[in-house]
Amino acid sequence: xxxxxxxxxxxxxxxxxxxxxxxxxxxxxxxxxxxxxxxxxxxxxxxxxxxxxxxxxxxxxxxxxxxxxxxxxxxxxxxxxxxxxxxxxxxxxxxxxxxxxxxxxxxxxxxxxxxxxxxxxxxxxxxxxxxxxxxxxxxxxxxxxxxxxxxxxxxxxxxxxxxxxxxxxxxxxxxxxxxxxxxxxxxxxxxxxxxxxxxxxxxxxxxxxxxxxxx
Amino acid sequence: xxxxxxxxxxxxxxxxxxxxxxxxxxxxxxxxxxxxxxxxxxxxxxxxxxxxxxxxxxxxxxxxxxxxxxxxxxxxxxxxxxxxxxxxxxxxxxxxxxxxxxxxxxxxxxxxxxxxxxxxxxxxxxxxxxxxxxxxxxxxxxxxxxxxxxxxxxxxxxxxxxxxxxxxxxxxxxxxxxxxxxxxxxxxxxxxxxxxxxxxxxxxxxxxxxxxxxx
Amino acid sequence: xxxxxxxxxxxxxxxxxxxxxxxxxxxxxxxxxxxxxxxxxxxxxxxxxxxxxxxxxxxxxxxxxxxxxxxxxxxxxxxxxxxxxxxxxxxxxxxxxxxxxxxxxxxxxxxxxxxxxxxxxxxxxxxxxxxxxxxxxxxxxxxxxxxxxxxxxxxxxxxxxxxxxxxxxxxxxxxxxxxxxxxxxxxxxxxxxxxxxxxxxxxxxxxxxxxxxxxxxxxxxxxxxxxxxxxxxxxxxxxxxxxxxxxxxxxxxxxxxxxxxxxxx
Numbered sequence: 001x002x003x004x005x006x007x008x009x010x011x012x013x014x015x016x017x018x019x020x021x022x023x024x025x026x027x028x029x030x031x032x033x034x035x036x037x038x039x040x041x042x043x044x045x046x047x048x049x050x051x052x053x054x055x056x057x058x059x060x061x062x063x064x065x066x067x068x069x070x071x072x073x074x075x076x077x078x079x080x081x082x083x084x085x086x087x088x089x090x091x092x093x094x095x096x097x098x099x100x101x102x103x104x105x106x107x108x109x110x111x112x113x114x115x116x117x118x119x120x121x122x123x124x125x126x127x128x129x130x131x132x133x134x135x136x137x138x139x140x141x142x143x144x145x146x147x148x149x150x151x152x153x154x155x156x157x158x159x160x161x162x163x164x165x166x167x168x169x170x171x172x173x174x175x176x177x178x179x180x181x182x183x184x185x186x187x188x189x190x191x192x193x194x195x196x197x198x199x200x201x202x203x204x205x206x207x208x209x210x211x212x213x214x215x
Numbered sequence: 216x217x218x219x220x221x222x223x224x225x226x227x228x229x230x231x232x233x234x235x236x237x238x239x240x241x242x243x244x245x246x247x248x249x250x251x252x253x254x255x256x257x258x259x260x261x262x263x264x265x266x267x268x269x270x271x272x273x274x275x276x277x278x279x280x281x282x283x284x285x286x287x288x289x290x291x292x293x294x295x296x297x298x299x300x301x302x303x304x305x306x307x308x309x310x311x312x313x314x315x316x317x318x319x320x321x322x323x324x325x326x327x328x329x330x331x332x333x334x335x336x337x338x339x340x341x342x343x344x345x346x347x348x349x350x351x352x353x354x355x356x357x358x359x360x361x362x363x364x365x366x367x368x369x370x371x372x373x374x375x376x377x378x379x380x381x382x383x384x385x386x387x388x389x390x391x392x393x394x395x396x397x398x399x400x401x402x403x404x405x406x407x408x409x410x411x412x413x414x415x416x417x418x419x420x421x422x423x424x425x426x427x428x429x430x
Numbered sequence: 431x432x433x434x435x436x437x438x439x440x441x442x443x444x445x446x447x448x449x450x451x452x453x454x455x456x457x458x459x460x461x462x463x464x465x466x467x468x469x470x471x472x473x474x475x476x477x478x479x480x481x482x483x484x485x486x487x488x489x490x491x492x493x494x495x496x497x498x499x500x501x502x503x504x505x506x507x508x509x510x511x512x513x514x515x516x517x518x519x520x521x522x523x524x525x526x527x528x529x530x531x532x533x534x535x536x537x538x539x540x541x542x543x544x545x546x547x548x549x550x551x552x553x554x555x556x557x558x559x560x561x562x563x564x565x566x567x568x569x570x571x572x573x574x575x576x577x578x579x580x581x582x583x584x585x586x587x588x589x590x591x592x593x594x595x596x597x598x599x600x601x602x603x604x605x606x607x608x609x610x611x612x613x614x615x616x617x618x619x620x621x622x623x624x625x626x627x628x629x630x631x632x633x634x635x636x637x638x639x640x641x642x643x644x645x646x647x648x649x650x651x652x653x654x655x656x657x658x659x660x661x662x663x664x665x666x667x668x669x670x671x672x673x674x675x676x677x678x679x680x681x682x683x684x685x686x687x688x689x690x691x692x693x694x695x
Binding site for chain 3: 296315377386
Binding site: 018019020021022023024026027040041060061062063074076077080083084164165166167169170171172176 | 358
């Protein structure tokens with residue numbers, strides 16, 4: 001075996017092995033056993049030793065290397081647990097009724113309950129509105145100055161944040177939805193757009209190519 | 216105020232703050248902003264400074280502190296990626312059109328569909344934009360204040376995170392492209408300009424959604 | 431295959447065969463091109479010069495001969511390829527002819543420079559895209575924290591929805607909406623029957639030529655939508671009356687005001 005060949009089969013320095021263990025433990029969703037480390041690391045490595053170095057390095061730090069069953073994992077230091085007490089949220093999809101109600105409010109705000117019902121064609125349950133208000137995605141707007149002075153609903157900052165919008169006006173119009181394939185491409189009898197920009201025939205993006213030929 | 220009371224209101228030493236930041240960042244798979252750190256840490260802490268220490272401490276280690284948009288996160292060192300092969304989730308294959316569209320949005324953002332088409336010389340297919348939105352790599356930006364008020368697209372923080380970028384300004388070769396004029400929106404000579412200069416950031420006045428219901 | 435010899439080539443000469451094969455080789459690639467600009471960019475590579483100093487004239491010729499060959503092979507080229515060909519033919523002729531001082535608009539050189547710019551920009555974006563994809567990527571080259579840290583966590587159910595959900599929901603409702611029975615907005619519509627009734631009452635007085643517009647009912651002239659509706663209905667009613675031989679119509683030229691008068695029996 002030549003010098004060069006030997007070096008190809010030589011294990012990396014222990015400091016490098018320590019880095020490897022560090023990265024693997026960090027990225028792994030489960031605690032990792034020494035055997036598993038050995039399988040993953042280059043031939044000739046000594047994961048148990050690297051692990052010992054790593055464990056010592058993290059002593060007293062904000063996170064530590066701990067043994068969990070047969071495996072090893074990073075865990076935050078117990079004395080800092082109070083900082084981790086964050087609200088972890090289990091996300092579940094909103095119901096169809098809630099999404100539709102929300103969409104109508106976003107596109108037509110301020111919208112009254114009667115308007116929402118007119119557009120959806122069914123009654124809006126009280127729970128749906130309550131849920132959206134509780135989520136802080138909608139709030140009460142001004143009362144409509146029509147008989148009965150109904151309350152209106154508008155979307156909130158939190159709503160815009162969640163959907164990555166700067167304003168509700170940035171929601172794509174019907175025409176854009178259609179061109180993105182999100183809306184069936186059927187002819188509209190007496191189409192009512194949702195605003196002047198939605199159905200403005202000039203609002204259509206001229207495909208780049210045709211522009212070459214204008215002069 | 217007694218000695219004990221005062222110490223209760225004093226910020227912990229910076230080394231302790233560093234541990235706190237370390238624990239919080241370690242535990243979070245998503246980037247954490249300085250504002251969020253400040254909310255979680257005791258009154259009087261200086262998370263930005265603690266973060267700077269932490270960042271230095273991890274230089275050259277198996278995991279590093281990286282900046283992603285407004286947030287900070289631990290990420291494994293890229294040179295160790297090969298050890299992590301097991302964790303790799305097959306990312307969906309992007310088409311050439313999707314990759315180019317993504318690059319154009321990243322480098323020209325905010326970019327309208329028409330601009331993307333002008334640069335590529337072909338229409339952007341329906342699914343391409345959808346796919347990029349679904350992957351959460353692009354989102355809607357402000358509408359362009361030009362005729363038709365087209366929607367614009369910008370890249371997201373998840374995009375920056377995925378490609379290990381601190382901000383869109385760190386895109387490779389951005390400066391060179393800009394100084395070579397290759398990011399200019401140069402209209403065909405003699406044609407009507409549709410430049411970003413027509414953009415009036417504050418003239419953002421609201422046609423749109425609200426009007427349908429007013430009478 | 432080789433044993434059957436050249437006879438199988440439908441009596442074509444070997445030159446024709448080679449020519450056709452060469453052309454086909456190029457055409458096979460048509461599908462691979464993403465539009466005319468992409469094709470032009472590929473053709474420009476044969477010039478092996480900086481895109482800024484490219485010969486647009488030469489490029490135009492290459493493109494046109496490519497399109498000609500495609501046509502000779504009866505390959506259907508998408509319309510935008512043909513539109514580009516027409517534009518390049520125009521540009522080529524302008525580049526070859528001495529400039530006409532009387533002609534307004536951008537010079538042929540400006541147009542050529544713009545095309546060169548577009549190609550350079552496309553090439554630059556391609557390269558940028560390649561550099562972007564060559565970067566270390568999360569989940570492939572570097573990784574986020576793998577294990578969720580559950581300690582001290584307060585679990586909450588958060589209801590959520592994506593932007594796509596929202597847009598699709600809206601699209602769904604609007605689509606349904608569009609298929610509701612269509613109800614006319616009567617408030618702003620003046621019907622022909624209404625117009626006929628009104629005209630019948632008034633026509634008796636119109637012994638002389640009178641502008642049709644003066645027959646519009648009160649309250650229907652200010653609002654443009656109402657005015658349009660009333661004008662259309664009144665005009666239709668007038669035609670009906672003319673058909674019945676009750677009135678005569680006159681218009682001095684296209685778009686001039688229309689006048690009517692009673693037709694005496």
